[in-house]
Amino acid sequence: MKVAIIGGGISGLSSAFHVKRLAREKGQNVEVALFEEAATVGGKISTERRDGFVIERGPDSILKRKPEALELIKYLGLEADLVSNQTGQSYILKEDQLHPIPEGSVMGVPTRIRSLLDSELLSMDGKIRVLNEYFIPQLPDFEDMSVGEFFKARLGEEVVDHIISPLLSGIYAGDIYKLSLQIALPQFIAIEKQYGSLIKGLSQTASKKKTSQFATLTGGLQELVSTLEQALKKDGVAIYTGTCVEAVGKEEQGYSLELSTGETMTADHLIFCVPHRVTESLLPDADYLHREHAAPDTSVATIAMTFNQEDVQMEKEGTGFVVSRREPKAITASTWTHMKWAHAAPKGKAIIRCYVGKAGDDQIINQSDEALVQIALQDLKGVVAIKGQPDLTVVTRWPQAMPQYAVGHRQWLAAIRQRLALDYPNVYLAGASYDGVGIPDCIKQAKEAAEQIITTKETEISR
Numbered sequence: 001m002k003v004a005i006i007g008g009g010i011s012g013l014s015s016a017f018h019v020k021r022l023a024r025e026k027g028q029n030v031e032v033a034l035f036e037e038a039a040t041v042g043g044k045i046s047t048e049r050r051d052g053f054v055i056e057r058g059p060d061s062i063l064k065r066k067p068e069a070l071e072l073i074k075y076l077g078l079e080a081d082l083v084s085n086q087t088g089q090s091y092i093l094k095e096d097q098l099h100p101i102p103e104g105s106v107m108g109v110p111t112r113i114r115s116l117l118d119s120e121l122l123s124m125d126g127k128i129r130v131l132n133e134y135f136i137p138q139l140p141d142f143e144d145m146s147v148g149e150f151f152k153a154r155l156g157e158e159v160v161d162h163i164i165s166p167l168l169s170g171i172y173a174g175d176i177y178k179l180s181l182q183i184a185l186p187q188f189i190a191i192e193k194q195y196g197s198l199i200k201g202l203s204q205t206a207s208k209k210k211t212s213q214f215a216t217l218t219g220g221l222q223e224l225v226s227t228l229e230q231a232l233k234k235d236g237v238a239i240y241t242g243t244c245v246e247a248v249g250k251e252e253q254g255y256s257l258e259l260s261t262g263e264t265m266t267a268d269h270l271i272f273c274v275p276h277r278v279t280e281s282l283l284p285d286a287d288y289l290h291r292e293h294a295a296p297d298t299s300v301a302t303i304a305m306t307f308n309q310e311d312v313q314m315e316k317e318g319t320g321f322v323v324s325r326r327e328p329k330a331i332t333a334s335t336w337t338h339m340k341w342a343h344a345a346p347k348g349k350a351i352i353r354c355y356v357g358k359a360g361d362d363q364i365i366n367q368s369d370e371a372l373v374q375i376a377l378q379d380l381k382g383v384v385a386i387k388g389q390p391d392l393t394v395v396t397r398w399p400q401a402m403p404q405y406a407v408g409h410r411q412w413l414a415a416i417r418q419r420l421a422l423d424y425p426n427v428y429l430a431g432a433s434y435d436g437v438g439i440p441d442c443i444k445q446a447k448e449a450a451e452q453i454i455t456t457k458e459t460e461i462s463r
């Protein structure tokens, strides 16, 4: 049996890993080929190591609560290199001031009345509106609605604009009034149903201790990619970098792939681990893959800057801030990386990473590196006092990188998977466009695709 994987980001690499692992466990011989358009694998995961700094161009952390990434790290024997983030205070920038995120809040939903009342992020009317949430009846049964509408209905608009939206924008770079609640924050639907009130439910269930939620590897997340790549090669996976899959054809038995190298390859099973727009273009007959009126994936850029620590004075102790929805700033967030990750900068040095690009304002990434650095420095003024210019800057653009999950995304996904299973048997979809953008979500989808393939094989044998 031959499995072809299109795309060599974390979804593609971990698909290959889990197919091989499961086949080995079941004593099956499976050939796996992975095709990656770029010269190197990793997709959005890319680490720059220079002058003792570990600078992430894309993701910098793995959410520990979702187990699939840590499980993969364990399989690869990388646990010794795992490090957790330092749990400093994070802030929200509003009216040029840094305000602590109210203690105990979960994704911006306050759970401790005292810290809500002490916060200057909301007006008194805004706070009263939040506390009214206890008395607001459960929303009528719904399958999905936008994150913005849900939280506005329960907690009021102020908390959405000043706390919830900036926190979520860091993950989705989108408009939370279009973002699907069911895919982004399904746990809140369950809490509302069970307790009738989010504040009531969360104050009973949320952990009281401030613990580190994220992990990374001391060599940066690139270490995960390079170790995976080595493991796959050792396992006989054929990795074709610099090879774009240009067309997919349905054969009497299986599929053919036309490659940018002019070759054609065949496979029995295909896993698409590319952005959905690429999947759509490779299966032009499957017009049902197209989702009308879906917001385009947004483009973002990261701007990392290094300094001597003595030249950088944070207005407040902490690990960084996100920017309120109503704040007239170009940056959407800033991480004080050396405060978040002890290994990321040599002693006496600092790294600040800023983010630009959001729904409706993503053309900003087309500005020059120099202009983006100056925009970041300008927006930091008032909250971080910086002497002089950065020593080193690393600007990375990620065009059309952040998928926008529209309301009803899960139903749409179930429907297209069902149609694909009929029209294109043994074709699977995995990756950030589908069931979650986080690294653990991508690995989970990859693992599920691998499980389906190896189970299918078993069924075929037993028939």
Ligand SMILES: Cc1cc2nc3c(=O)[nH]c(=O)nc-3n(C[C@H](O)[C@H](O)[C@H](O)COP(=O)(O)OP(=O)(O)OC[C@H]3O[C@@H](n4cnc5c(N)ncnc54)[C@H](O)[C@@H]3O)c2cc1C
Pocket: 006, 007, 008, 009, 010, 011, 012, 035, 036, 037, 038, 041, 042, 043, 044, 045, 057, 058, 059, 060, 061, 062, 063, 243, 244, 245, 246, 273, 274, 275, 278, 300, 301, 302, 398, 401, 402, 430, 431, 432, 433, 436, 437, 438, 439, 440, 442
């Ligand atoms: C700036 C930024 C910060 C982020 N921060 C975090 C974070 O801290 N934590 C977290 O969990 N997540 C984070 N994310 C999200 C996460 O990084 C991504 O969702 C995830 O890495 C996507 O992996 P993927 O394999 O699905 O897609 P990708 O990484 O996009 O990989 C797809 C691959 O397919 C290749 N490809 C495309 N077309 C073809 C073709 N026709 N033929 C062959 N190859 C093709 C591409 O070159 C690419 O390498 C961040 C994302 C960005 C952009």
